[in-house]
Amino acid sequence: MAQVHSHLNSFHRMKTSLLLPIVAALAIASDASAFCGFYVAKADSKLYNESSQVVLVRDGKRTQLTMANDYQGDPKEFALVIPVPTVIERDDVDVMEKAIIDHLDAYTAPRLVEYWDSDPEQRLYPAAAMAPMGPDPFSAPAKRREGAKALGVTIKREFSKGEYDLMVLAAEQSNGLITWLNGEGYQIPEGATDVIQSYIAQDMKFFVAKVNLERQAKQGRTWLRPLRVSFNSKKFMLPIRLGTVNAKGPQDLIIYALTRQGRLESTNYRTVRLPTNLDIPPYVKNEFGDFYRAMFARAVEIEKMSSVFIEYFWDMGWCDPCSSDPIPNIELRALGVDWLKGENEQRPQEGEVYITRLHVRYDREHFPEDLVFQETGDHENLQGRYVMRHPWTGKADTEARKTYFNETLPKRREEEAQTLARMTNWDIDTIRAKQAAYRSPKQKEGE
Amino acid sequence: MQDPRYYQIAVLTGLLVYGIVALDFEVVPLQAVASVGGVLVVQWLFSRWKGAPWEWRSALISGLSLCLLCRTRDIGWCLAGATIAVSSKFLIRLGGKHLFNPTNLALIVLLLVSDGSVWVSPGQWGSVAFFALLLACVGGLVVMRAGRWDVALGFLFCWALLLLGRSWWVHEPLTIPLHRLQNGALLLFTFFMISDPKTTPDSRAGRFLFAALVAIGGWWWQFLQYGTNGPLWALAALSPFVPLIDRILPGPAYSWPKFTPTSTPSIA
Numbered sequence: 001m002a003q004v005h006s007h008l009n010s011f012h013r014m015k016t017s018l019l020l021p022i023v024a025a026l027a028i029a030s031d032a033s034a035f036c037g038f039y040v041a042k043a044d045s046k047l048y049n050e051s052s053q054v055v056l057v058r059d060g061k062r063t064q065l066t067m068a069n070d071y072q073g074d075p076k077e078f079a080l081v082i083p084v085p086t087v088i089e090r091d092d093v094d095v096m097e098k099a100i101i102d103h104l105d106a107y108t109a110p111r112l113v114e115y116w117d118s119d120p121e122q123r124l125y126p127a128a129a130m131a132p133m134g135p136d137p138f139s140a141p142a143k144r145r146e147g148a149k150a151l152g153v154t155i156k157r158e159f160s161k162g163e164y165d166l167m168v169l170a171a172e173q174s175n176g177l178i179t180w181l182n183g184e185g186y187q188i189p190e191g192a193t194d195v196i197q198s199y200i201a202q203d204m205k206f207f208v209a210k211v212n213l214e215r216q217a218k219q220g221r222t223w224l225r226p227l228r229v230s231f232n233s234k235k236f237m238l239p240i241r242l243g244t245v246n247a248k249g250p251q252d253l254i255i256y257a258l259t260r261q262g263r264l265e266s267t268n269y270r271t272v273r274l275p276t277n278l279d280i281p282p283y284v285k286n287e288f289g290d291f292y293r294a295m296f297a298r299a300v301e302i303e304k305m306s307s308v309f310i311e312y313f314w315d316m317g318w319c320d321p322c323s324s325d326p327i328p329n330i331e332l333r334a335l336g337v338d339w340l341k342g343e344n345e346q347r348p349q350e351g352e353v354y355i356t357r358l359h360v361r362y363d364r365e366h367f368p369e370d371l372v373f374q375e376t377g378d379h380e381n382l383q384g385r386y387v388m389r390h391p392w393t394g395k396a397d398t399e400a401r402k403t404y405f406n407e408t409l410p411k412r413r414e415e416e417a418q419t420l421a422r423m424t425n426w427d428i429d430t431i432r433a434k435q436a437a438y439r440s441p442k443q444k445e446g447e
Numbered sequence: 448m449q450d451p452r453y454y455q456i457a458v459l460t461g462l463l464v465y466g467i468v469a470l471d472f473e474v475v476p477l478q479a480v481a482s483v484g485g486v487l488v489v490q491w492l493f494s495r496w497k498g499a500p501w502e503w504r505s506a507l508i509s510g511l512s513l514c515l516l517c518r519t520r521d522i523g524w525c526l527a528g529a530t531i532a533v534s535s536k537f538l539i540r541l542g543g544k545h546l547f548n549p550t551n552l553a554l555i556v557l558l559l560v561s562d563g564s565v566w567v568s569p570g571q572w573g574s575v576a577f578f579a580l581l582l583a584c585v586g587g588l589v590v591m592r593a594g595r596w597d598v599a600l601g602f603l604f605c606w607a608l609l610l611l612g613r614s615w616w617v618h619e620p621l622t623i624p625l626h627r628l629q630n631g632a633l634l635l636f637t638f639f640m641i642s643d644p645k646t647t648p649d650s651r652a653g654r655f656l657f658a659a660l661v662a663i664g665g666w667w668w669q670f671l672q673y674g675t676n677g678p679l680w681a682l683a684a685l686s687p688f689v690p691l692i693d694r695i696l697p698g699p700a701y702s703w704p705k706f707t708p709t710s711t712p713s714i715a
Binding site for chain 2: 197201233235265268269270271272273306307368374376379380
């Protein structure tokens with residue numbers, strides 16, 4: 001039997017060794033307007049060690065939950081257990097393309113924009129749960145059902161979708177369910193008993209997925225695609241408790257909520273905006289991923305790790321600056337946004353759908369209960385946007401230019417250093433040294 | 448005895464400033480001006496109309512509470528909230544008392560009619576601010592010793608019992624009900640809304656009964672119907688039954704200390 005290397009969770013984990021720090025300096029569109037700032041880099045979900053991504057589409061009582069899963073291990077060891085409020089039918093499950101989630105990630109990621117100072121003579125710069133699998137559990141159905149029944153487990157539904165074999169289970173006792181799952185080859189971690197029992201007591205069902213290796217081989221894919229599950233329930237929540245049972249440390253969860261009315265917030269934890277629209281030293285362009293990680297860690301520390309952070313909220317009808325192509329209606333429909341008008345539009349109409357990107361760093365101690373949400377009527381846009389301003393590179397040969405080089409620029413540099421130090425807890429002297437050493441591409445040209 | 452409303456005004460103002468400065472509440476100064484200014488103006492108009500003396504303290508408390516609880520991006524809704532709160536004191540009356548807690552009624556009406564433009568954020572206080580808030584509220588109890596501490600404590604006791612009981616029933620660890628109890632919005636509700644002496648039953652037994660009913664109603668709404676802001680909805684839904692409770696369990700009506708109660712003041 002395979003060794004347990006992850007927790008029982010609805011989400012995935014990413015191996016540390018697979019992490020790639022983001023490369024900050026991307027191509028800059030030369031014709032973009034300097035006033036709006038160029039989009040140059042983003043801090044997407046690949047930054048975090050233990051991260052999961054879910055898309056939450058909510059319309060009235062209908063929830064559509066897509067779980068992105070970049071599980072990198074052996075697919076035969078993969079399994080997923082999620083508590084769900086109702087029995088899930090075959091038509092309520094779909095397999096998505098991973099590219100759609102990556103697109104949402106890129107579209108909403110915190111971004112770095114850059115401005116170039118103009119000649120001071122003319123104008124100053126513009127203000128601007130996994131468990132491994134053993135023997136094939138899908139053999140001899142009748143016998144299995146009997147065995148399940150004896151343990152108080154009812155197999156409510158059993159079907160296949162894409163590369164997955166899926167089951168919906170109801171149970172009377174967590175011990176029975178765990179014994180049965182373990183007998184079927186899942187290894188449910190110690191400590192999950194109480195959590196599972198509390199979901200059973202709330203009459204929740206369990207949605208269990210594993211990879212059908214034969215079908216996966218036929219499809220010729222090596223990765224696992226995201227699963228979307230739909231259900232009707234007044235409960236508007238995300239179960240995170242199972243994920244904290246065996247976790248070794250805090251985990252990151254990124255939630256993309258697509259809603260009809262406005263911004264999403266948690267009703268049982270504080271929902272906080274991340275610091276944004278700040279001027280930071282241009283050298284950060286080369287280490288934007290590190291900057292964002294440090295800033296997020298600092299924000300988590302200030303909030304005593306008990307808040308949910310908003311990284312992005314916007315009407316999906318427009319964006320400024322856009323950090324990727326707009327999300328076309330066809331992708332949004334695939335995620336479950338089925339109220340959109342128009343078939344082939346490149347993006348929804350304004351006011352049709354709103355996106356909230358929430359980022360939670362959680363563990364069992366600070367997040368004892370599942371996340372509960374409400375949709376608000378808030379339409380105030382918010383994006384993680386960090387600004388770098390490159391100095392003008394001419395000569396100090398007039399009064400205005402002298403003032404620019406001797407007063408304006410040093411003052412601004414110091415303010416940027418202070419801001420960066422405050423936001424990241426980085427050492428101010430190191431920041432100043434890096435600032436002094438940095439040369440923008442234009443400066444290099446001039447040298 | 449000192450009028451306890453001064454203490455309440457001080458605490459609510461402090462909370463509002465703290466909420467805006469430290470907790471990033473989405474309250475812009477203009478909204479605060481609209482809510483507070485709105486209640487004072489409407490109170491003044493009604494005082495003139497009814498020939499009652501100008502009473503600003505209770506109105507100010509209603510305005511500050513609205514600022515703390517009502518979230519909107521539209522000044523119009525702040526003004527509507529202020530109008531509903533104060534007018535309800537003058538217009539919806541039974542047996543010489545106003546029926547609804549003004550802020551509570553204003554919030555519920557706005558939630559019902561604004562089509563999502565108004566919301567209440569019960570999680571925004573977080574548990575970090577909880578203990579400071581608890582201290583301020585307990586301080587309020589001391590100041591209000593002749594007031595309605597019984598309804599506040601009665602409600603809190605029943606609410607805690609229900610949360611603990613449910614968690615025990617569904618095998619949740621103790622940390623879950625404790626996390627739910629460490630909620631700033633719950634304290635505001637307990638010490639500044641349900642404890643309003645003018646809209647709670649007159650007798651102590653009646654007040655305990657009322658507190659228990661509100662706790663049960665709020666719990667039902669929040670944990671069986673999966674709604675938000677259970678206590679707010681329960682208080683509004685059960686307030687019309689206060690006259691009935693007063694009839695079954697009569698007691699002396701409350702009046703503010705050292706104050707002529709002709710203008711029907713209120714807390715929150």
